[in-house]
Amino acid sequence: xxxxxxxxxxxxxxxxxxxxxxxxxxxxxxxxxxxxxxxxxxxxxxxxxxxxxxxxxxxxxxxxxxxxxxxxxxxxxxxxxxxxxxxxxxxxxxxxxxxxxxxxxxxxxxxxxxxxxxxxxxxxxxxxxxxxxxxxxxxxxxxxxxxxxxxxxxxxxxxxxxxxxxxxxxxxxxxxxxxxxxxxxxxxxxxxxxxxxxxxxxxxxxxxxxxxxxxxxxxxxxxxxxxxxxxxxxxxxxxxxxxxxxxxxxxxxxxxxxxxxxxxxxxxxxxxxxxxxxxxxxxxxxxxxxxxxxxxxxxxxxxxxxxxxxxxxxxxxxxxxxxxxxxxxxxxxxxxxxxxxxxxxxxxxxxxxxxxxxxxxxxxxxxxxxxxxxxxxxxxxxxxxxxxxxxxxxxxxxxxxxxxxxxxxxxxxxxxxxxxxxxxxxxxxxxxxxxxxxxxxxxxxxxxxxxxxxxxxxxxxxxxxxxxxxxxxxxxxxxxxxxxxxxxxxxxxxxxxxxxxxxxxxxxxxxxxxxxxxxxxxxxxxxxxxxxxxxxxxxxxxxxxxxxxxxxxxxxxxxxxxxxxxxxxxxxxxxxxxxxxxxxxxxxxxxxxxxxxxxxxxxxxxxxxxxxxxxxxxxxxxxxxxxxxxxxxxxxxxxxxxxxxxxxxxxxxx
Amino acid sequence: xxxxxxxxxxxxxxxxxxxxxxxxxxxxxxxxxxxxxxxxxxxxxxxxxxxxxxxxxxxxxxxxxxxxxxxxxxxxxxxxxxxxxxxxxxxxxxxxxxxxxxxxxxxxxxxxxxxxxxxxxxxxxxxxxxxxxxxxxxxxxxxxxxxxxxxxxxxxxxxxxxxxxxxxxxxxxxxxx
Numbered sequence: 083x084x085x086x087x088x089x090x091x092x093x094x095x096x097x098x099x100x101x102x103x104x105x106x107x108x109x110x111x112x113x114x115x116x117x118x119x120x121x122x123x124x125x126x127x128x129x130x131x132x133x134x135x136x137x138x139x140x141x142x143x144x145x146x147x148x149x150x151x152x153x154x155x156x157x158x159x160x161x162x163x164x165x166x167x168x169x170x171x172x173x174x175x176x177x178x179x180x181x182x183x184x185x186x187x188x189x190x191x192x193x194x195x196x197x198x199x200x201x202x203x204x205x206x207x208x209x210x211x212x213x214x215x216x217x218x219x220x221x222x223x224x225x226x227x228x229x230x231x232x233x234x235x236x237x238x239x240x241x242x243x244x245x246x247x248x249x250x251x252x253x254x255x256x257x258x259x260x261x262x263x264x265x266x267x268x269x270x271x272x273x274x275x276x277x278x279x280x281x282x283x284x285x286x287x288x289x290x291x292x293x294x295x296x297x298x299x300x301x302x303x304x305x306x307x308x309x310x311x312x313x314x315x316x317x318x319x320x321x322x323x324x325x326x327x328x329x330x331x332x333x334x335x336x337x338x339x340x341x342x343x344x345x346x347x348x349x350x351x352x353x354x355x356x357x358x359x360x361x362x363x364x365x366x367x368x369x370x371x372x373x374x375x376x377x378x379x380x381x382x383x384x385x386x387x388x389x390x391x392x393x394x395x396x397x398x399x400x401x402x403x404x405x406x407x408x409x410x411x412x413x414x415x416x417x418x419x420x421x422x423x424x425x426x427x428x429x430x431x432x433x434x435x436x437x438x439x440x441x442x443x444x445x446x447x448x449x450x451x452x453x454x455x456x457x458x459x460x461x462x463x464x465x466x467x468x469x470x471x472x473x474x475x476x477x478x479x480x481x482x483x484x485x486x487x488x489x490x491x492x493x494x495x496x497x498x499x500x501x502x503x504x505x506x507x508x509x510x511x512x513x514x515x516x517x518x519x520x521x522x523x524x525x526x527x528x529x530x531x532x533x534x535x536x537x538x539x540x541x542x543x544x545x546x547x548x549x550x551x552x553x554x555x556x557x558x559x560x561x562x563x564x565x566x567x568x569x570x571x572x573x574x575x576x577x578x579x580x581x582x583x584x585x586x587x588x589x590x591x592x593x594x595x596x597x598x599x600x601x602x603x604x605x606x607x608x609x610x611x612x613x614x615x616x617x618x619x620x621x622x623x624x625x626x627x628x629x630x631x632x633x634x635x636x637x638x639x640x641x642x643x644x645x646x647x648x649x650x651x652x653x654x655x656x657x658x659x660x661x662x663x664x665x666x667x668x669x670x671x672x673x674x675x676x677x678x679x680x681x682x683x684x685x686x687x688x689x690x691x692x693x694x695x696x697x698x699x700x701x702x703x704x705x706x707x708x709x710x711x712x713x714x715x716x717x718x719x720x721x722x723x724x725x726x727x728x729x730x731x732x733x734x735x736x
Numbered sequence: 737x738x739x740x741x742x743x744x745x746x747x748x749x750x751x752x753x754x755x756x757x758x759x760x761x762x763x764x765x766x767x768x769x770x771x772x773x774x775x776x777x778x779x780x781x782x783x784x785x786x787x788x789x790x791x792x793x794x795x796x797x798x799x800x801x802x803x804x805x806x807x808x809x810x811x812x813x814x815x816x817x818x819x820x821x822x823x824x825x826x827x828x829x830x831x832x833x834x835x836x837x838x839x840x841x842x843x844x845x846x847x848x849x850x851x852x853x854x855x856x857x858x859x860x861x862x863x864x865x866x867x868x869x870x871x872x873x874x875x876x877x878x879x880x881x882x883x884x885x886x887x888x889x890x891x892x893x894x895x896x897x898x899x900x901x902x903x904x905x906x907x908x909x910x911x912x913x
Contacts, residue, residue: 232814236813236814237813240808240809240811355740359743362743363743366747373754393758394758397751397754397755397758400751401751404747404751405744405747405748405751408743408744408747409744411740411743411744412738412740412741412743412744415738415740416738416740452753455753455757459756459757653808
């Protein structure tokens with residue numbers, strides 16, 4: 083009964099989404115206030131019904147209703163409760179429902195916080211989001227119904243993929259989707275602006291905070307995914323250039339470009355058509371990512387169950403959305419003229435370079451992701467392009483990019499005096515160059531050109547990002563001296579610097595060793611002694627495991643005891659590696675069990691990962707920068723003014 | 737033509753390419769290198785009697801199905817009634833490979849639900865499954881009288897799949913000869 087309620091709620095949500103898509107857009111076209119007003123109500127209703135459907139699916143999982151096909155395939159009686167909930171979005175149908183819920187949530191948020199926008203504009207935004215909701219709800223109901231029944235019901239389920247039975251991966255998809263789907267708001271704002279033909283800078287100002295929030299969640303989601311891959315897949319890597327990872331990374335790169343380009347458009351009224359194109363592209367890449375992941379067109383370690391009809395549906399939807407948007411763009415963009423110029427040495431120039439490089443990086447990732455498909459169509463073989471290609475290709479645009487970040491931050495809008503700029507840069511540049519030599523050479527004992535560039539560039543970014551922060555803190559008159567916007571930018575760039583340092587050091591100085599180890603034996607890796615003290619069997623709720631106890635000593639001094647496990651999940655009979663990690667800011671020590679060898683020993687993978695935490699710490703700090711930026715005064719002032727205006731209006735009518 | 741049309745053209749080209757990619761082949765049809773080749777050799781103890789073995793030799797001289805199944809596999813339970821029908825109709829001899837399973841569980845399953853198999857091989861550690869390129873249960877292979885694999889189906893069998901993929905292929909092959 084409950085699953086049928088869920089399905090019925092989804093159908094009602096679809097009807098409301100149709101209203102939300104059609105009426106406000108028509109109303110805005112005709113200037114009909116009543117029709118425009120329907121948008122907000124329909125959006126709220128749509129959210130409620132989607133939430134009911136989502137709740138019904140959670141209920142089906144919690145009550146072990148194996149008469150629901152999706153539950154029978156992805157849950158199991160002894161699955162811990164937490165994973166029964168996260169199993170809801172553990173596979174295609176449920177994660178699509180979550181995507182729809184998040185889209186409805188963003189729409190609700192936009193309709194709540196858009197009181198400052200002109201009615202017609204807000205109506206168009208809500209209408210465009212409604213069109214997207216209709217597409218996804220149709221997709222779910224026609225090809226991927228999560229409430230489909232299984233007759234006769236299964237006695238027990240097939241269990242959630244053991245890889246997904248992990249707290250990190252339970253919250254990774256929601257974060258990622260909030261980011262992905264959040265770009266639909268920037269997309270809707272861009273379409274609304276083009277529909278109205280009113281493309282002044284206010285459009286950019288309204289879009290900015292929404293884009294930043296979406297970007298923030300996407301940053302966190304990707305970082306969490308990378309962290310999960312590191313400790314759960316047992317290889318000790320943190321990025322694999324897998325098609326699914328790339329699917330989330332491309333919108334991130336373009337979204338990052340969009341944030342910077344929006345800043346130019348808002349402040350200076352420049353790059354308008356470019357910014358519009360980026361807003362369309364960021365969301366289109368989110369859709370493309372969905373297509374790649376869910377159509378099975380590309381072989382990936384964590385692609386969803388594949389189905390050609392689903393592939394065709396998303397592709398058709400993608401075509402309608404993107405071709406519609408770009409046609410509108412081709413029609414409107416020529417009428418946009420930039421009303422200001424800028425000199426060569428100006429922030430505009432640097433942001434332009436930033437945009438070009440980020441888009442080139444995204445294009446390279448796209449090419450790398452699609453190339454297996456090209457090869458398959460040409461030769462018939464299914465292959466997967468490897469990380470070596472990406473690692474090299476990706477450096478081409480990103481190396482200049484990180485060098486430019488440190489320079490660009492201290493350049494003024496419009497025109498910068500060269501001598502003042504060089505004066506500001508001199509100290510950070512010298513300090514960074516010194517660090518670029520000292521850190522690799524004296525701490526890690528090796529130097530190379532790539533290492534020097536990586537360390538210097540990241541030290542430079544960190545130092546130049548700290549300058550405004552330190553200046554602001556040292557002011558004695560009590561005022562902060564910088565806006566939250568600038569502070570947020572500095573913090574985000576600081577995060578980038580930390581990230582680059584982590585990547586540079588960990589890729590140059592990691593030590594990796596696969597050895598055979600029996601109880602009582604010990605080996606030395608990267609100066610640490612690893613001794614296997616014993617093996618024992620451990621029983622989990624739905625798995626049994628072999629756990630090794632490995633003591634780490636540094637010069638005979640006790641450091642830590644790690645307990646890596648090799649788990650066999652009882653239902654799917656699959657083996658999982660649970661790595662033992664001794665984390666630290668300066669290094670991680672990582673032990674994973676491989677296979678049992680004949681003589682009672684185990685093959686053990688031991689890794690020394692210097693500064694790997696900086697990679698995720700950097701991402702976290704980047705997201706924090708975004709958070710600071712959206713609390714900038716000008717967004718709050720606007721809200722306060724409006725509420726005052728509303729209050730004044732209420733008094734006037736009273 | 738204005739330069740703002742270029743993104744549209746680029747995306748249209750990309751979409752055409754993706755459509756071609758999708759039409760290029762059913763992504764579900766993982767290319768099985770075994771199709772058209774002799775069935776991989778195996779000889780395993782039968783499920784019901786460890787003293788007796790079953791293997792490639794038993795398949796010779798007739799059309800046969802090799803069905804990979806396990807008690808932990810939900811979809812195997814859902815295809816089981818159809819296998820029983822096939823067996824009762826004597827449509828084709830079905831050989832089972834009981835894959836990464838426990839012997840008592842598997843025997844109990846056959847006692848309770850019925851046994852559609854001429855014999856089931858007991859592939860406890862999944863070694864034969866590796867030779868046969870098994871991705872997951874259930875999988876069903878169609879073997880011709882010369883011992884060649886002519887089709888492999890991933891997922892549960894049902895009457896439509898049976899008519900469309902299996903019967904059609906056997907008829908086709910007969911017609912060819």
